[in-house]
Amino acid sequence: MFKIRAGFIPLTDSALLIAAREKGFAREAGIDLELVREISWANIRDRMAVGHFDVAHMLAPMPVAAAIGLSPVPVEILAPMALGLGGNAVTISRALSLRLQDQGYDGSLDPANAGKALARLIERRRADNLPDLVFSVVHPYSCHNYDLRYWLAACGIDPDKDLQIVVLPPSLMPDALSVGNIDGYCAGEPWNSAAVTAGTGVILTTKSRLWQSSPEKVLGVPKEFALINPDILDSLICSLIQAARWCADPSNIGELADMMAQPGYLDQRAEILLPALSGNIAVSETQSLQDPDFFITFDRAANFPWRSHALWYYSQMVRWEQASMNVKNADLAAASFSPDIYRRAAAKMEIAVPSANAKVEGALPVSTAVGAGNKTLYLGPDGFFDGELFDPEKLDIYVASQKPVK
Amino acid sequence: MIDTNPSVLVVDENKIRAAIIEAGLHEAGYENVHIVAETFGLGRCIEQISPDVIVIDLENPNRDLLESMFQLSRSVKRPIAMFVDKSDQTSIEAAVEAGVSAYIVDGLKKERVKPILDMAISRFNAFARMSRELEEVRDELAGRRVVEKAKGILMKARNISEDEAYRLLRRTAMSQNRKISEIAQSLVTAEDLMNDKK
Numbered sequence: 001m002f003k004i005r006a007g008f009i010p011l012t013d014s015a016l017l018i019a020a021r022e023k024g025f026a027r028e029a030g031i032d033l034e035l036v037r038e039i040s041w042a043n044i045r046d047r048m049a050v051g052h053f054d055v056a057h058m059l060a061p062m063p064v065a066a067a068i069g070l071s072p073v074p075v076e077i078l079a080p081m082a083l084g085l086g087g088n089a090v091t092i093s094r095a096l097s098l099r100l101q102d103q104g105y106d107g108s109l110d111p112a113n114a115g116k117a118l119a120r121l122i123e124r125r126r127a128d129n130l131p132d133l134v135f136s137v138v139h140p141y142s143c144h145n146y147d148l149r150y151w152l153a154a155c156g157i158d159p160d161k162d163l164q165i166v167v168l169p170p171s172l173m174p175d176a177l178s179v180g181n182i183d184g185y186c187a188g189e190p191w192n193s194a195a196v197t198a199g200t201g202v203i204l205t206t207k208s209r210l211w212q213s214s215p216e217k218v219l220g221v222p223k224e225f226a227l228i229n230p231d232i233l234d235s236l237i238c239s240l241i242q243a244a245r246w247c248a249d250p251s252n253i254g255e256l257a258d259m260m261a262q263p264g265y266l267d268q269r270a271e272i273l274l275p276a277l278s279g280n281i282a283v284s285e286t287q288s289l290q291d292p293d294f295f296i297t298f299d300r301a302a303n304f305p306w307r308s309h310a311l312w313y314y315s316q317m318v319r320w321e322q323a324s325m326n327v328k329n330a331d332l333a334a335a336s337f338s339p340d341i342y343r344r345a346a347a348k349m350e351i352a353v354p355s356a357n358a359k360v361e362g363a364l365p366v367s368t369a370v371g372a373g374n375k376t377l378y379l380g381p382d383g384f385f386d387g388e389l390f391d392p393e394k395l396d397i398y399v400a401s402q403k404p405v406k
Numbered sequence: 407m408i409d410t411n412p413s414v415l416v417v418d419e420n421k422i423r424a425a426i427i428e429a430g431l432h433e434a435g436y437e438n439v440h441i442v443a444e445t446f447g448l449g450r451c452i453e454q455i456s457p458d459v460i461v462i463d464l465e466n467p468n469r470d471l472l473e474s475m476f477q478l479s480r481s482v483k484r485p486i487a488m489f490v491d492k493s494d495q496t497s498i499e500a501a502v503e504a505g506v507s508a509y510i511v512d513g514l515k516k517e518r519v520k521p522i523l524d525m526a527i528s529r530f531n532a533f534a535r536m537s538r539e540l541e542e543v544r545d546e547l548a549g550r551r552v553v554e555k556a557k558g559i560l561m562k563a564r565n566i567s568e569d570e571a572y573r574l575l576r577r578t579a580m581s582q583n584r585k586i587s588e589i590a591q592s593l594v595t596a597e598d599l600m601n602d603k604k
Contacts, residue, residue: 039464039465039466039467040464040466040467040468040469040470041470042469042470042472042473042507043464043469046464046498046502046507047502049498049502050495050498050499050502050503051499052502072473072509073498138470139470139474140470140473140474166449166471166474167470167471167473167474167475168471169467169468169470169471171467172467
């Protein structure tokens with residue numbers, strides 16, 4: 001048995017790690033997987049930097065940020081695997097939801113419609129001299145931050161001038177929403193369902209609508225660990241892929257929710273974990289809908305660390321002036337995602353793996369069969385809601401095209 | 407101005423520990439020390455105090471918020487970086503081990519602030535040691551009480567002496583490789599259930 005210590009944040013998308021331990025996939029692979037719950041992403045990063053964690057549940061942009069020197073603690077992190085696709089939503093207060101209806105929001109969760117109504121409301125509030133709306137995200141280098149900003153900007157809202165975006169721990173967001181400290185937030189589950197269940201929040205749109213089949217959490221591994229322990233890392237990745245497949249089976253959802261609800265893991269009621277896991281999303285107290293793509297654990301190469309995902313997040317760091325645009329940074333950003341390690345590990349299993357390292361994001365309007373060695377793999381749909389394409393080969397053109405918000 | 411007396415902000419939800427660190431910093435000659443315990447309003451507090459050094463405990467869920475404030479210059483104008491030098495791996499390790507993290511205003515000399523971090527680390531460690539000892543004493547007292555209770559149950563149920571009851575508990579604990587207090591606790595719980603006290 002090789003002991004691996006993994007840090008995680010109590011979120012629904014830590015499912016793969018919890019299932020790998022609880023269902024024995026890790027043990028069967030010769031790994032004693034110890035899961036250590038953490039309270040902030042900064043702690044995850046710092047404890048990885050000092051060797052407390054061998055691997056960790058991480059925000060996809062974190063390895064990218066570390067690679068280009070944005071991290072206050074020096075550590076080289078690789079993402080050899082993604083822990084699923086999607087899983088976030090934008091939740092707003094009931095009060096804001098009513099105002100948006102006045103401005104034409106139709107309750108469909110369509111990002112374009114919701115954004116248009118929000119833009120109108122912001123203009124209206126400005127005319128009435130009302131204070132800026134406040135939205136919160138969990139971390140400056142989080143998918144939540146970039147997804148929210150992308151959506152706002154595409155709807156003609158400048159996220160730095162037309163409203164205020166603050167960072168808050170996700171567990172505090174439903175309360176902050178109910179007391180009016182914030183008007184909305186973009187966060188992972190179960191924190192959207194928690195606000196809906198409490199009757200204080202309404203889901204306005206989902207990540208699966210903003211950018212279909214898009215990245216969220218990854219397995220973060222210090223580069224040094226990956227170099228010293230390639231076989232062990234492969235075994236861990238294989239056990240996590242098995243866990244992913246197990247999580248994707250609808251007949252296991254109830255057991256998974258109960259498992260994750262335990263005090264040592266998420267310490268929540270299983271009911272609020274079920275929506276994201278089952279795709280049966282309650283968007284308000286009276287409305288729910290089926291969204292099988294809300295959180296994808298295994299299908300559509302959900303575990304493959306696409307370099308185009310790393311580069312998209314880099315493009316957004318440049319866009320929002322967190323990083324500067326140059327070839328060196330782009331190379332470092334791309335290299336922080338490691339499809340080669342994933343492919344090496346997955347070769348030991350009978351699963352289809354993409355043969356390319358990157359793709360043009362947004363190019364697949366529907367789920368499409370692609371060749372993957374001698375197997376067939378379905379990828380996508382991977383469209384952005386505004387129909388834009390991201391070609392990682394044309395990074396500088398993309399960044400230049402995004403500069404002005406309006 | 408910074409070099410003579412840097413202002414230090416201690417962000418800690420544990421008020422006792424914060425007071426211990428504050429006292430330590432005062433003793434070491436740092437006079438400009440502020441404490442904040444509340445979760446909300448941290449941003450406003452930093453704006454007002456404009457600290458040169460921020461010390462925060464790792465159990466604080468607001469670290470991500472704090473780091474974001476150094477980036478988005480809307481509320482905090484000055485760039486702030488992790489206090490320990492990037493090359494100073496041992497300091498980072500010691501800090502994380504102790505459960506504390508610190509940030510300084512960019513440009514503040516390392517040798518001026520190193521004593522502050524060292525102080526915070528040693529006080530955090532001392533506090534952890536103290537809490538551990540207190541916990542042990544508490545456990546021991548609670549354990550003793552529960553053993554007394556379990557002995558009583560056995561004496562009554564089996565009609566045996568106190569010594570015999572204790573020996574029975576000890577023998578069971580040894581054979582099951584558990585603590586006497588754990589065996590006693592199981593017994594007390596079982597008794598409570600039987601008597602429908604729950």
